[in-house]
Amino acid sequence: MDKKYWVPALEKADGVLRLISEEPYKHRLIDLVNQLGIHKSSMYSLLHTLEALKWIDRDANDTYAIGSATGRWGDSYSQGQDIIASFHREASITRDRLQETIQLAKLEGNEVLYLAKEEAPTMVRLASGPGMKFPAHVTALGKVLLSFVDESELDLLYPSQQLISLTEYSLKTKVDLVKQLRIIRDEGIAFDRQEVIVGFSCVSAPILSQSGEAIAAVSCSMPQYIWERKKDVAKTEISQLAGRLSQF
Known part of the structure; x- marks a missing residue:
């Protein structure tokens, strides 16, 4: 080292x-x-x-x-391990129903950190995987988690009005992000419509703690040519998966 x-x-x-x-x-x-x-x-x-x-x-x-502080660390670590194990068990069911890739992630500052993935049995493979990070504002996972962040804290996470764009469809300004987060907060679901990779769209829902905090999120990504056909059922399946994981 x-x-x-x-x-x-x-x-x-x-x-x-x-x-x-x-x-x-x-x-x-x-x-x-x-x-x-x-x-x-x-x-x-x-x-x-x-x-x-x-x-x-x-x-x-x-x-x-x-001391007691280390006990809280242990609880946090155990919770993180438990949610990953629960994700693989529950998400495999959702993956088989949708025949599309399911992902788990958490928020780290203004980035989303991927924790686990259940890969779909298709020839198409997503570039994201456990340990990788993307700007939160361009991903469905990141946006649904950002919707739980106070707008005052958003100012600290995004001090500039201009946002990094990965594709032509990515959000360009903090004003646009705040507007979208308000909608996501009301609907409890977020979308990435070709904002990370052109040709792929995604839907995400939050995993909640007993106190109602968003501790992580799950998502389903798929090629754009399949998206229009599957987006409604994917929205339902991902919402249900997040609900099941929120019970653990």
């Missing part, structure tokens, strides 16, 4: 967290100093900061264990 931009303090914190997670409420400050080779004053500052952030917890005997 390239350590050009390595942060030594984080490496030290990682060592502390690893050790006390393996042996909770066993080690005091001096024990951690001796085992990790970190200077006592540096260790004191590190433990004080980690405790304040609730990354670790200290008991009456001044020994340490993992």
Whole structure:
């Protein structure tokens, strides 16, 4: 791994967290100093900061264990893994019904990150796949997730009025994006009509948490010559898939 931009303090914190997670409420400050080779004053500052952030917890005997903040990280990680497993199970049903590719993604800033895909049994293969990112405003997945973002936050995500265009059909300005997001917010469904790749269209619906937040989204993409014939049934199937995934 390239350590050009390595942060030594984080490496030290990682060592502390690893050790006390393996042996909770066993080690005091001096024990951690001796085992990790970190200077006592540096260790004191590190433990004080980690405790304040609730990354670790200290008991009456001044020994340490993992704190409540790391538990929330674990819950978030588990939720992410659970939704991917649930997606593959449920989306395979939708894929077989539509005979088209189904995708799962989440929002990262003003981009959409693809998490998983159920590929259709066709000769046509989409370029997008897990780990890839696209500008959120040109994708159905991204737009349906952006519709849950406050307009004040949109100003931070899109400080310029001009938007990046991938095709002639892509949205060109933030004004156009805001108008479309209002419609998407009301309808609960978003479309990409040749905005990423000319010749392909897409429909997407959000996956909601119990509190009503959009945690991810699913979509169905298909060649334009099939779109006019299948768009209505695709809209229904994707909405139903998102609803099933929202229950997990």
